[in-house]
Amino acid sequence: MGATMVKNGNLLDALPSQGTLHVVMLGLDxxxxxxxxxxxxxxxxxxxVPTIGFNCEKVQGTLGKAKGVHFLVWDVGGQEKLRPLWRSYTRCTDGILFVVDSxxxxxxxxxxxxxxxTARCPDNQGVPVLILANKQDLPNACCPKELEKLLGLHELQNPISSNISTSSFTSSTGNIVGHSSSTTVGHSNSDNSTCSAKQLKSPQNAHEESRNKAPSLPVSTSPATMHSSQFTLNHxxxxxxxxxxxxxKGWYIQPACAIxxxxxxxxxxALYDMILKRRKMNKSHKKNKR
Structure with a gap:
């Protein structure tokens, strides 16, 4: 990795936006x-095809604070026989992206x-965890509130004291859906936090249709942009x-459709924001110990 230009000697704040963040993508097969x-x-x-071993790609953020930030993402196979290897990939990582079939x-x-x-491993204490609630376009997909209970996220003690700012995105109708920008995210016990029955308007056979039309790896042509379906997270x-x-709490659930x-x-x-807050908190903690 090349040298990083640091202003005012503040390497801790400069590194996330100037360098490459390492993220491990885990989850069941x-x-x-x-x-x-x-x-x-x-x-x-x-x-x-099912991953035997790992894939590693550098991706770039395009929204919010993460816009222009590079992430080196390690996608590790999720088969049971490969899971003991996860710990080797999560050492010294900046963030964990855990993908769940909703x-x-x-x-x-x-x-x-x-x-x-993974989250309770001593090497991963304090590492932000993004739970990617995948396949939200399919019927009967669990919403984030249901997943929070099913995954027992309340049991995770991985604190980061901060206000998180996540990007909003807009449906084709122009209505802002999903998460709002420059707001504080927290857990709510309000009756209004019930899950919606339909979170996406894409058809039931979206996965099958996409697979029939999609090219196979490796890709030798320039990437083409596909039209997004209407992502309508109603609540x-x-x-x-x-x-x-x-x-x-150091974890965040993001509804998504990988296809x-x-x-x-x-x-x-959201993951980048948690990483920033963690680094600032660690920096403040070190100052207080002096």
């Missing part, structure tokens, strides 16, 4: 990790076990209150 990785890389859907409730307990094992289960300082790309860049922005 068939969760959609590799599909998400190459959608982020090429901005198009690519046919993939429809496969039968394996949710298995996903919870692997997520907890954000995390109440946004810009006037109240909340306690971010269409909806929610992926928003997830990167």
């Amino acid at each position: 068939s969760a959609g990790k590799t599909t998400a990785l190459y959608r982020l890389k090429f901005d198009q859907y690519l046919n993939t 429809v496969d409730t039968e394996r949710m307990e298995e996903a919870k076990m692997e997520l907890m094992r 954000n289960p995390y109440k946004l209150n810009p006037s109240t300082s909340m306690h971010l 269409t790309g909806e929610g992926l860049q928003e997830g990167l922005d």
Whole structure:
């Protein structure tokens, strides 16, 4: 990695925007990790095969604070025999991106076990975790509020005290949906935080249609931009209150569809913001110890 230009000697603040952040993408097999990785890389859907080992790609953020930031993403195979290797990839990482199949409730307990094992590893204490709730375009997909309970996220003690700012995105109708920018994210017990039955308007066979039309790896042509489906997250289960300082627990759930790309860049922005807050908190902690 080349030298980083530092202003006012503040390397800690300069590094995230100037250097490359290392992110590990984990999750059970068939969760959609590799599909998400190459959608982020090429901005198009690519046919993939189960990952035996890992894929590594440098992707760039395009939204919010993460715009222009480079992430080196390690996509590690999710088969049971490969999971013991996860720990080798998460050492000294800046963030963990855990992909969950929002429809496969039968394996949710298995996903919870692997997520907890990863997050509670001594090497990963304090590392921000983004839970990517994939396949939100399919019927019966669990919304973030349901996933929070199924994955037992309340059990994670990975504190980061901060206000998180995530990017909003707009549907084709022009209505802002998903997460709002420059607001505070926190957990809400309000009755208004119930899950919507439909979170995406894309057709049920979106996955099958995309696979039939998509090119296969490797890609030798320049990436083409696909038209996004209407991502209509009708209700954000995390109440946004810009006037109240909340306690971010070090994890965040981002609804997404890896095939269409909806929610992926928003997830990167949320993860980047958590990384920034963690570094600032660590810097402040070191100052206080002097």
